[in-house]
Amino acid sequence: xxxxxxxxxxxxxxxxxxxxxxxxxxxxxxxxxxxxxxxxxxxxxxxxxxxxxxxxxxxxxxxxxxxxxxxxxxxxxxxxxxxxxxxxxxxxxxxxxxxxxxxxxxxxxxxxxxxxxxxxxxxxxxxxxxxxxxxxxxxxxxxxxxx
Numbered sequence: 258x259x260x261x262x263x264x265x266x267x268x269x270x271x272x273x274x275x276x277x278x279x280x281x282x283x284x285x286x287x288x289x290x291x292x293x294x295x296x297x298x299x300x301x302x303x304x305x306x307x308x309x310x311x312x313x314x315x316x317x318x319x320x321x322x323x324x325x326x327x328x329x330x331x332x333x334x335x336x337x338x339x340x341x342x343x344x345x346x347x348x349x350x351x352x353x354x355x356x357x358x359x360x361x362x363x364x365x366x367x368x369x370x371x372x373x374x375x376x377x378x379x380x381x382x383x384x385x386x387x388x389x390x391x392x393x394x395x396x397x398x399x400x401x402x403x404x
Contacts (some may be wrong), residue, residue, distance in 0.1 A: 291377025306390025
């Protein structure tokens with residue numbers, strides 16, 4: 258058997274192998290692209306949740322206790338007013354979360370929980386991912402401020 262006839266025979270047996278390889282590579286590349294895009298989307302959603310939590314904490318931190326501030330006794334938040342202000346900010350932003358104040362009323366902490374709706378991962382059964390953002394506002398006054 259000549260080399261040409263053997264090569265011809267081998268090429269006929271391999272007919273269509275490239276199409277299967279190309280199909281598999283295309284599916285794998287699309288999966289990787291989907292993971293990168295949805296991973297980036299989740300990262301952006303987490304950054305947004307962090308930003309909203311920080312802003313809500315700042316809004317709550319502005320609700321200081323006027324009685325203690327005017328007399329100069331202390332600068333601290335009114336826990337009820339701070340909580341209400343932070344929740345009002347979250348409601349305006351259209352997100353849900355938890356708000357708490359420290360025991361000494363010098364910190365307001367907000368945790369925001371949102372859901373990121375995936376774009377490509379529903380193909381494998383992942384339609385959404387939970388994201389969480391955290392933010393804390395700390396009241397500083399006079400000598401308490403860092404230099």
